Amino acid sequence: MYRYSRSYVGPVQAVILDLAGTCIDFGSLAPIQAFLKLFMDEGLEITEAEARGPMGTEKREHIRQLLAMPRIAQAWSEIHGAAPHEDDIERLYQAFLPLQTAAIAERSELISGALELQEFAHNHGIRLGVNTGYSREMFEVMLPALERQGFQPQSIVCATEVPLGRPAPYMSLRGMIELGAQAVQACVKVDDTATGIEEGLNAGMWTVAVVASGNALGLSEEQFFSLSEVERSQRIAVARSKMAQSGAHYVIDSIADLPRVIQCIQEQLQLGVCP
Structure with missing residues (x-):
């Protein structure tokens, strides 16, 4: 034993x-490309440095941490009229999946x-x-x-x-x-x-x-x-x-x-x- x-x-x-x-x-670069496109589609431009901040985490959690960043949270509220919540995280995650899949296919x-x-x-x-x-x-x-x-x-x-x-x-x-x-x-x-x-x-x-x-x-x-x-x-x-x-x-x-x-x-x- x-x-x-x-x-x-x-x-x-x-x-x-x-x-x-x-x-x-x-x-x-594959995750970065996907996150930048994800938020751009929401009318919210994030920087590469912001996108890299939570790197290494599971991707749904990555989105959650991005939305918790003060600048991004404030910009989100200005665009959507409310603070980000769990429904937003899930919606973004589902939108993220095909973006990430496409980026991965190009960078393997x-x-x-x-x-x-x-x-x-x-x-x-x-x-x-x-x-x-x-x-x-x-x-x-x-x-x-x-x-x-x-x-x-x-x-x-x-x-x-x-x-x-x-x-x-x-x-x-x-x-x-x-x-x-x-x-x-x-x-x-x-x-x-x-x-x-x-x-x-x-x-x-x-x-x-x-x-x-x-x-x-x-x-x-x-x-x-x-x-x-x-x-x-x-x-x-x-x-x-x-x-x-x-x-x-x-x-x-x-x-x-x-x-x-x-x-x-x-x-x-x-x-x-x-x-």
């Missing part, structure tokens, strides 16, 4: 990846390093899973593209399939169970949002924050590499500082750097160091 131990000294057993901004959709390309990470995990006996603020229906839209590119996670958990989405730990814990990991200390949660890092911390796992490809920078791959080397370094430094505040154990540019970090975590575990 397995016995829980704070001083776990075994190997890394599972890695749980966020999707958009972490292993697909460089810059995490793997981020460089994803397939190499998958091979690294396979070669080291590490099981690889994903979780996401997308619903199962949204995920199914991107699944054929992931399969065509050769990406095949062994666990997929969507925010609508657990009691609470991020920052609650339930998606990570369900992923851990599906992947057969026997200790939270043996699991690594990787995400490009502070909310996703908090999810991993709440689950008791090692956490790795991704900056260059994700929400903290918010640039497409083309925009990112069009920057001068100096400006790119400066913007990455700002994003790293921001994500370091999430409490992540490690901060990396992209999942291309993750195998090295996993090896560092393995060394820590062998010394009896736990998250």
Whole structure:
């Protein structure tokens, strides 16, 4: 029988990846496109910074948090003659679904390093899973593209399939169970949002924050590499500082750097160091 131990000294057993901004959709742009269009259709223009604020949460909750922002709430009241309420949230969510589905279909390309990470995990006996603020229906839209590119996670958990989405730990814990990991200390949660890092911390796992490809920078791959080397370094430094505040154990540019970090975590575990 397995016995829980704070001083776990075994190997890394599972890695749980966020999707958009972490292993697909460089810059995490699909949700942003959908949220900007959603509110534009209501006659209310929101900024990209506002749209990114609740990133990582389940999408209905994302809408709720946007409507709770003072500027947006006031603008909504001026347009609609009343403060936003639950019926508005549900109506917006239903309108959001086709917008998000269309955006996802256009932005399901793997981020460089994803397939190499998958091979690294396979070669080291590490099981690889994903979780996401997308619903199962949204995920199914991107699944054929992931399969065509050769990406095949062994666990997929969507925010609508657990009691609470991020920052609650339930998606990570369900992923851990599906992947057969026997200790939270043996699991690594990787995400490009502070909310996703908090999810991993709440689950008791090692956490790795991704900056260059994700929400903290918010640039497409083309925009990112069009920057001068100096400006790119400066913007990455700002994003790293921001994500370091999430409490992540490690901060990396992209999942291309993750195998090295996993090896560092393995060394820590062998010394009896736990998250």
